[in-house]
Amino acid sequence: MAKKLSIVLLLIAMLSPMYAQQKTVSIWGWRAQDVDVWKGVEAALKAKGEQISIRYEVFPPTEYDSKLLVSLQGGVGPDIMYTRRLPGARTQALLDNGYLTAINGLVDLSNFDDVSLSFISTDNKVWGVPFANQIIGIFYNKAIFDKYKLKEPQTWDEMVQIAETLKKNGVTPFFVTGKEAWILAMQNAMVGVSYPGDEWIGKLTVGKAKFTDPEYVNMLKDLNALKKYYQKDFMANTSAEQDVAFAMEQAAMVFYGVWGNTNWLKMNPDLKFDYFPIPPKDKNVPARAYTYMDGAYGLNNTSKNKEAALKVLNYTGTKTYGELFSSTTGEITAIKGVTMPASKPILVKCYEKMTTIAAKNRYWVGSPFDAGTPSVYNILEKDMQSMYLDQMTPEALAKRLQDGISTWYPAFKK
Amino acid sequence: MRKYSFLWMLLPAFILYSVFIAYPFFSSLGLSFYDWPGIGPKKFIGLANYKNILSGFMSSEFYNALWHNVVFFIWSLILSVVPGLFFAFLLAANMKGTGWLKVVFFFPNTLAIVVVGFLWGLLLNPQWGLINQLFRVVGLDFLAKPWLGDTKTALPTIIFVTAWRGLGFYILIYLAAILGVDREMIEAARIDGASELQIASRIILPHLYSIIATTSMLKFIWTFNIFDIVYAMEGTQGGPAGSTDVLGTLFYRIAFGGLGASQVGMGLGATVVTLIFLIVLPVSIFYVFIVEKRVEKGE
Numbered sequence: 001m002a003k004k005l006s007i008v009l010l011l012i013a014m015l016s017p018m019y020a021q022q023k024t025v026s027i028w029g030w031r032a033q034d035v036d037v038w039k040g041v042e043a044a045l046k047a048k049g050e051q052i053s054i055r056y057e058v059f060p061p062t063e064y065d066s067k068l069l070v071s072l073q074g075g076v077g078p079d080i081m082y083t084r085r086l087p088g089a090r091t092q093a094l095l096d097n098g099y100l101t102a103i104n105g106l107v108d109l110s111n112f113d114d115v116s117l118s119f120i121s122t123d124n125k126v127w128g129v130p131f132a133n134q135i136i137g138i139f140y141n142k143a144i145f146d147k148y149k150l151k152e153p154q155t156w157d158e159m160v161q162i163a164e165t166l167k168k169n170g171v172t173p174f175f176v177t178g179k180e181a182w183i184l185a186m187q188n189a190m191v192g193v194s195y196p197g198d199e200w201i202g203k204l205t206v207g208k209a210k211f212t213d214p215e216y217v218n219m220l221k222d223l224n225a226l227k228k229y230y231q232k233d234f235m236a237n238t239s240a241e242q243d244v245a246f247a248m249e250q251a252a253m254v255f256y257g258v259w260g261n262t263n264w265l266k267m268n269p270d271l272k273f274d275y276f277p278i279p280p281k282d283k284n285v286p287a288r289a290y291t292y293m294d295g296a297y298g299l300n301n302t303s304k305n306k307e308a309a310l311k312v313l314n315y316t317g318t319k320t321y322g323e324l325f326s327s328t329t330g331e332i333t334a335i336k337g338v339t340m341p342a343s344k345p346i347l348v349k350c351y352e353k354m355t356t357i358a359a360k361n362r363y364w365v366g367s368p369f370d371a372g373t374p375s376v377y378n379i380l381e382k383d384m385q386s387m388y389l390d391q392m393t394p395e396a397l398a399k400r401l402q403d404g405i406s407t408w409y410p411a412f413k414k
Numbered sequence: 415m416r417k418y419s420f421l422w423m424l425l426p427a428f429i430l431y432s433v434f435i436a437y438p439f440f441s442s443l444g445l446s447f448y449d450w451p452g453i454g455p456k457k458f459i460g461l462a463n464y465k466n467i468l469s470g471f472m473s474s475e476f477y478n479a480l481w482h483n484v485v486f487f488i489w490s491l492i493l494s495v496v497p498g499l500f501f502a503f504l505l506a507a508n509m510k511g512t513g514w515l516k517v518v519f520f521f522p523n524t525l526a527i528v529v530v531g532f533l534w535g536l537l538l539n540p541q542w543g544l545i546n547q548l549f550r551v552v553g554l555d556f557l558a559k560p561w562l563g564d565t566k567t568a569l570p571t572i573i574f575v576t577a578w579r580g581l582g583f584y585i586l587i588y589l590a591a592i593l594g595v596d597r598e599m600i601e602a603a604r605i606d607g608a609s610e611l612q613i614a615s616r617i618i619l620p621h622l623y624s625i626i627a628t629t630s631m632l633k634f635i636w637t638f639n640i641f642d643i644v645y646a647m648e649g650t651q652g653g654p655a656g657s658t659d660v661l662g663t664l665f666y667r668i669a670f671g672g673l674g675a676s677q678v679g680m681g682l683g684a685t686v687v688t689l690i691f692l693i694v695l696p697v698s699i700f701y702v703f704i705v706e707k708r709v710e711k712g713e
Contacts (some may be wrong), residue, residue, distance in 0.1 A: 062650055062670060065670075066452050066669065066680075069451065069452035069453040070452050070453075070680075072453060073452065073453050073454075089451075093451050093452075093454070096454060097453045097454040099453070178563055179562060179563055179648070179649075179653060179654065181649070181651045181653055231541065232540065232541070233540030233541070233559070233560035233563060234560075234563070235560055235564065235654055236539070236540045236561065236562045236563025237539075237540065238535075241541075245541075373679075381651060382651065382653075382655060382656055383655075385653055385655040386655040389564075389565060389655055391565065
C-alpha cells in the first residue's frame with residue numbers, strides 16, 4: 001500500500017510542474033469563423049513546446065463592443081481582444097481609457113505593410129496585430145457571363161448594358177439584400193471609390209468637396225436607377241438568401257465582400273465566380289477597390305497574463321499564421337507576402353486587386369467619417385433603404401449626409 | 415421579537431428583488447443623467463439625455479418608435495382578444511376534437527420567439543416563401559408581396575406573427591374564465607328560453623370583462639417591452655427605413671451600438687429604458703389594483 005501511495009505521489013510530483021506551466025490565454029471576438037484558427041494556433045504553439053491553451057469566446061457582432069467595454073470596466077476582460085479599426089469611435093474608446101497596450105517592440109510587425117498597420121495606429125504606436133484585409137465589390141458568375149459572352153465592364157454604362165442583356169435573357173442581373181441595411185451602406189461605399197472616385201473622396205475628406213456636390217448626387221441617382229436590375233422584391237431579402245441565390249446560380253452578380261466565398265463554395269463547390277471593382281462612370285477615372293483592414297488583435301493592458309498573450313500575438317504576426325488564417329477562413333490575411341491557397345482562385349484575384357488598385361480614400365469603415373456620431377455608416381444604413389423605397393430622393397439623402405456629418409466632422413465645420 | 419419574525423421569511427425574496435429588480439432599475443435611472451459610452455469616467459449631464467430624446471436630435475427616432483409601440487399594442491390587442499374570445503367560446507361548446515384543437519392553438523406559444531421569427535422569415539421570403547407561393551397558386555398574385563421589405567406591410571406582418579404566437583394563451587385564459595361561469599345560471603337562462611347568442615353576450619361575456627381588462631393590461635406591458643420578435647424579423651435597425659422600429663430596438667441600438675460605427679451611449683440608452691418604465695408604470699399599478707379587486711371578489 002505504502003509503495004503504491006509513493007508511486008502516486010511521485011507521479012503527481014512529476015506532473016505538477018507541467019500543469020503549473022500551463023497558461024490559458026483568453027480571447028474575445030465576434031468572428032465565429034475563427035474558432036478553428038485558434039485551435040490551429042494552440043496546436044502550433046504546443047508543437048513548439050509552449051504550454052499555452054487558448055480559450056476563444058465569440059459574441060454576436062452587434063453586441064460585442066458594448067459587452068467588451070462593460071466587461072473591461074468591470075475588470076473581467078480577456079487577455080486578447082478583437083478590435084475594430086482606427087479611426088473609429090469604438091476602438092478609440094478602448095484607447096482613451098487605456099485598455100490597449102502599444103505593441104511596438106513587443107510583437108514583430110515586420111510582416112505587415114504600412115497601410116494595414118495604419119488602420120490600428122496612432123502617433124506611430126501600433127495598438128493591435130491586424131488579422132484580415134477585406135475587399136468589397138462585385139462578384140459575378142463566370143458561367144453566366146461566358147454563356148452571354150459578357151466581359152468585365154470598364155465603365156458604369158457598360159455594367160448597365162450587361163445588366164440589360166442579362167435581364168432580356170431572363171437572368172437576374174443583381175441579387176441585392178435590401179433588408180440588411182448595413183449591406184446597402186457598404187454597397188454605397190464600394191461604388192463611391194470609383195464613382196465619383198478616390199480623388200473626389202480625398203477632396204471630401206479635407207472639406208473641399210461636399211456630399212451634396214453633383215458628382216455624388218449623380219452617383220446616388222445612377223445607383224437608385226440600377227434597382228430595376230435587382231431581383232423582384234429585393235427589399236425583403238437577407239444576406240443568407242443572397243448566398244443561396246448566388247451559389248445556386250440564380251443571379252449573375254452580387255455587391256459583397258470576399259468573405260462570402262466560403263459560404264458560396266460550401267453550398268456549391270462547382271461554382272465558378274470572379275471579382276471586379278465597381279467601374280467608374282467616367283472612363284478617365286480609375287476603377288478602385290474598396291479595401292479595409294477588418295480588425296486586429298489587441299493586448300489588454302490590464303491582463304495578468306501578458307507574457308503568454310504576447311507569445312500568441314507574436315505567432316499571429318508570422319507567415320505561417322497568415323497561411324493558416326487564409327486556408328481556414330477563406331479570407332485574405334493581413335500579413336504580406338503570403339501565397340493565397342491555389343485551391344481558392346478568388347482569393348488570388350482579390351489579393352492581386354488589393355495590392356494594385358486599392359482606393360486610398362473612403363467614407364465608410366476605416367475612414368475619418370467613421371469616427372463620430374452620426375457616422376456616414378449610421379446615416380446610410382437607414383437612408384439607403386428609404387431611397388430604394390422611393391421615400392427619399394438622392395438629393396435628400398446627400399443633404400442628410402452633409403448635414404449629419406457637419407455636426408461633428410472638423411473639415412465640414414469650417 | 416417573535417412579532418417581527420416574519421421579516422426573516424421575507425428576507426430571501428427581498429434580497430432577490432433588490433439584486434435583480436431594484437438595483438438594476440435605480441442604477442439605470444442614475445445612469446440616465448450621465449454621458450457614458452460604457453467605459454471610462456461618467457460625465458454628469460443632468461437632464462440633457464432626456465432633452466435629446468424628447469426634443470433633441472433623437473426625438474424623431476424616439477417618437478417614431480413610440481408610435482410603433484402604440485400601433486403594435488392596439489392591433490395586437492384586437493388580434494388577440496377578438497379571435498381569443500371567439501375560439502374560447504367555440505372550445506367551451508365542447509365540440510368533437512376540442513382537446514386536439516387546444517393543443518394546436520397553444521403550440522405556437524411553446525416556440526421560442528427567435529424560432530418563430532426565423533420560421534416566418536422563411537415563410538415570408540418574397541421569392542420562394544410558402545405564403546407568396548400559395549397566393550400565386552390560388553391566383554391571388556396581387557397579394558404576393560415583400561411582406562417584410564415594404565414599409566407599409568412590415569409592421570402589420572410582425573404584429574400578425576406576434577398575435578399568432580400568443581393566441582393560444584388568450585384562448586386558454588378566456589376558456590378557463592368561461593368554464594368558471596356558474597352553470598346553474600346558464601341552465602336557468604336556457605330554460606327561460608334564452609338563445610345561445612344571448613347567453614354568450616348577456617351572461618358569459620359580462621363575467622369576462624375583468625379578465626379581458628387584465629389581459630389587455632398585460633398586453634400593454636408586454637408590448638411596450640417588445641424587442642425580440644422585431645429583432646428576429648427585422649434586425650436592430652427596425653427596418654425597412656425604421657418602419658418597424660420600437661422602443662426596445664431603439665434602446666438596443668443606442669446602448670449596444672448595433673453594427674454601425676457609432677460609439678455606444680449607455681446613458682442615452684438608460685434614458686430610453688427609464689421612459690419605457692414611466693409609460694408602463696401607471697398601467698402596471700392599475701393592473702395590480704384590478705387583480706386585487708378580482709381577488710377580493712373571489713373571481
